Amino acid sequence: MMRRTPIALAALLVLSACWNGAAWFTAEQAVQAIPDGRYRLVEPGAQSPESGDTISIAQQPDHSLSITGPDNPWRAIVVPVDPALPGRFIVQLQQISAGRPDSSAGFVLLDTRAGGYRISILACAGAARDAVERSGGHVSRDPQSAASCIFADRATFLTQFRAAAQAELAADLELRPVDR
Secondary structure, three states: OOOOOHHHHHHHHHHOOOEEEEOOOOHHHOOOOOOOEEEEEEOOOOOOHHHOOEEEEEEOOOOOEEEEOOOOOEEEEEEEOOOOOOOEEEEEEEEEEOOEEOOEEEEEEEEOOOOOEEEEOOOOOHHHHHHHHHOOOEEEOOOOOOOEEEOOOHHHHHHHHHHHHHOOOOOOEEEEEOOO
16 A cells, blocks of 8 residues: 555545545544644654655644645544543544535544554455445445445444454554654
């Protein structure tokens, strides 16, 4: 999987191996899991963090996060996965179009338990794929990339996301603070 920039991450969320659905979370539900600042988006364990692009993350008055980088801005809403899973968060990402966030979103897992910011892009496979199809959602299969789970309802999404978050997933990306 390509690991490059926040824009590449966002493109992956929208276009390839990811979990998508409606923007089910509101800014009022958001928690601050990532402090304001500049970050590099890098591959886990990268010895040369300068290789990743720099993004800026800023808390907004409505409790959402603004993510800006080399391309389009994004809105993120970070919510706890489950009280039984401290340090793990759902990140709902919405591209900003014409000054407003899109109504659809991509979702990733943020893990802060080790003191950093590790991001996992959840695969659309196995139980999650089956649950999506049973619940009226659909799986987008593109021969150029991995499948995408398009969830039709929030309950199925949360059940599957919580199950995935209980596993020890390998991080696909890390956010590393710049200037700290």
